Amino acid sequence: MTSATTAHSVVEPSATTRRVAGSLVVLYAIITMIPLVWIMLTAFKSPDDAISYPPKVMFKPSLEGFCNLFTTRSRQTPEFIRSLGPPQGLCDSIARDRNMVVAGPSNYVPRFVNSLIIAFGSTLLAVALGTLSAYGFSRFRVPLKDDLLFFILSTRMMPPIAVAIPIYLMYRTIGLSDTRLGMILLYTSVNVSLAVWLLKGFIDEIPREYEEAAMIDGYTRFQAFVKVVLPQATTGIAATAIFCLIFAWNEYAFAVLLTSGNAQTAPPFIPIIIGEGGQDWPAVAAGTTLFLVPIVVFTVLLRKYLLRGITFGAVRK
C-alpha cells in the first residue's frame, strides 16, 4: 500500500464534496444510533411509559426497569403491605406502589457473573495458546504450515449448531454439560483460531533482529521470546484479547443450547425476563443496556484494530 501523495494533489475532494459526504454519513450514523438510544431510554422508563402509543420521547425517568431486572417481586394485598414496616430501599418502595414486595434477588447477577467468568477465562486461555502458536507459525519452519493455519481458521467457520450437536453428547458423557469449564473450553476453541491468525500478523511485524540480537547476547530462544517479543507484542495481544472477550461475551447459540442454569450466560437470559402479562420491556432494556455498555467502551478502545480483527489480520490499514 504505497501512496505517493503530493502536497497539493488534484485528487483531493473539494470542500463542497466533503460537506455533502459528511452530512450523508452523519445522517446515516444518527439513523443507525436510534435503535440503540431507544433501548437505553426504555431502560429508564416506567412500564406504562415504555408501552405507550405514540412512543414517548419525553418521560419521567424511573429506575423501575433496573429494580425489576435485579429483583423478583410478589403481589400482596394492600392490607398486608400496610402491615409491613417502612420500605427497604428504593426498589422496595417502587414495588409497593404497585402492590408488590421485593421477594429476593433475580437471576440476572449470577448470569452476568457467568458471562464475566466464561468470557475472561476463555479469553485468557485463547490468547495464551494463540500467542505461543502464532509465534511458532511466525518464526519457525513448520511442516504443513499453510494447511494447519487453514485448519485452524476453518474451525471458526463451522456452523455453531452443527458443532453443538456432538459437543452436547460429548459434554453429557464426560460431565461437562452446563458447567463453566465446559463453556470456557468451547469458547477457547472458537477464539483460539482468531487469536492465532491475528497474533501471527502482529508478530510478523516485529523485526527478527531484536530476537537475534538478544540471542547473541546469550538469551535462549525461549528467553528471547519472553523478554523481547512479548513486550513488543503487547498492543497486539491486548487488541486480540479484546476481540476474544467480545466474541465470548456476545455468544448465544452455544450458550442457549448447552447451558440451562448453572453456567448460563447473560445473552440467553435477557430475552426471557418476563414480567406480569408479557415481557417486562423496561427490565429487558435495562439488562440489555448493562450488557452492551462494556462492548461500546471496548469498540472505542479497539477502533484502530477493528479492521484487522474482522479480516483475521489480513488487512492491516
Place this chain on the structure above:
Amino acid sequence: MNELSASSRITYRAVMVRPGVARRIRGLSDRTLAWLFITPTIVLLLAINIFPLLWTIYLSFTNYRANRANAPTIWLGADWYQSILTDPDIWAAMQVTAHFVIWTVVIETVLGFGLAYLIDKKFRGHGMWTTIILLPMMLSPAVVGNFWTFLYQPQIGLFNYVVAFFTGRAASSFQMLGDVTLSPWAIVIVDAWMWTPYVMLICLAGLRSIPDYIYEAAEVDRASKWRQFWSITLPMALPFIMLAVLFRGIENFKMFDMVNLLTGGGPGSTTEVASITLKRAAFESWRTGYSSAFAIILFVTVFGLANIYVKALNKVKSR
C-alpha cells in the same frame, strides 16, 4: 527462510538457512520449541472441533437419538442424506436462507460501499463518525434480535411508529414479525442494520489502498470522475468487496442467533433459515442421526466457501 541464523544479526532476511547454528545455542532446539508452542492449540482444536466432527459424521449414518441413548444404534448408510436431499421442506428452508443471504449481502454491499466511498472523502470528524457507525456490528446478535422485537411491536414499537409517520398507514395495521410477507424482510432489515458497518470497514480499506498517483494519471488523461470510478475505484476495490461479500455470505448462511430471537423461524416456517431447521431437528425433535447428516451438509458447504474465502483473503493480503 523462516528459520533464522543467529550469527548474522545485521543481514536481516537475506540470511540463508544454516540448520546447525540455532541448535548450538543453549536451550531447546527451534524444532522442539516450535512443536511445543503449536501443539497445545492443535490438541485443543482436535478435542473440541475435530473429534466431535468425526463423531457427527459417524452419527449421520445411524438412527441414534440423544433422548434415547440406550436404544440400539442401527447403521443406516446414507439414508438420512438421501431423505434430506430429496425433502421439499428442507429445500424450502434453503430457499428461505437464500432469500436472507442474497438480500442482506446486496443491501449491505451497496450501503457499505456507499458509506465507505463517502467516508473516504475525509470530511472533518470522519474518524469519530466512523466509530459510531461501527457500533452495531460489535453487539451481541442475540441481544440485538431481542431488542428489535421490541422496536417491531405493532402497537408500541418505534419502527412501526416511524413507518406510520412517513407513510400515513396506521402503526397497528402491519406486523413486521407476524406477517408471512413482511417477516422475511424484518430479519433482512435487522441484519443490514447490524452488518453494513462490517462491509463499510472492509471497503474503506480497499478504497484507501488505491494509490493517489493512479487518480493523478487519470486526471492528466482528462478521464471524467464517472469514468475514474468505474475503471479505477471499483476494480481496485473489488477484491476487498469480494472478501466482505464472501464473509457475510458464509456468516448469514449459518445465521442462527439473531433470527432465532426475532422470529424463531415463524410465522409458520417463513423465516426458518437452515440453522433453525437444524436446531429444531436436533434439540427439539432429538433426531440426532438425521440432524447430524444435515449438519454435515451445512458444514461441507461452509467449508467449501471457507476455502474460497481464504483464497480471497490471500489475494487482499498480497496488496
Place this chain on the structure above:
Amino acid sequence: MSLDASPTIARRDLADRVLRRGPLEALATTIIAAGVVMLMQPFSLTLYSWSFATTLFGTVMFTIVSKVRE
C-alpha cells in the same frame, strides 16, 4: 492467489503455478460455487439433490489441487 500464508513462498515460482495450479483452483472454486447455488436455487429439486455431491467434490478437489506445487 494461493493458500500460502507467507507471501515469500507465494511469490516463488509464481509463473509456474499460475500455469498449472491456477486454472485447476479456479475450476474447483467454480464447482463449489455451483454446488452452493444448486443447494439454494428455487427451480429444480433434482439440482438441489445433487448440490451436496457437487460441493463435496469441489471442496475435495480444491484441497487436492492446492497441494500441487509445480
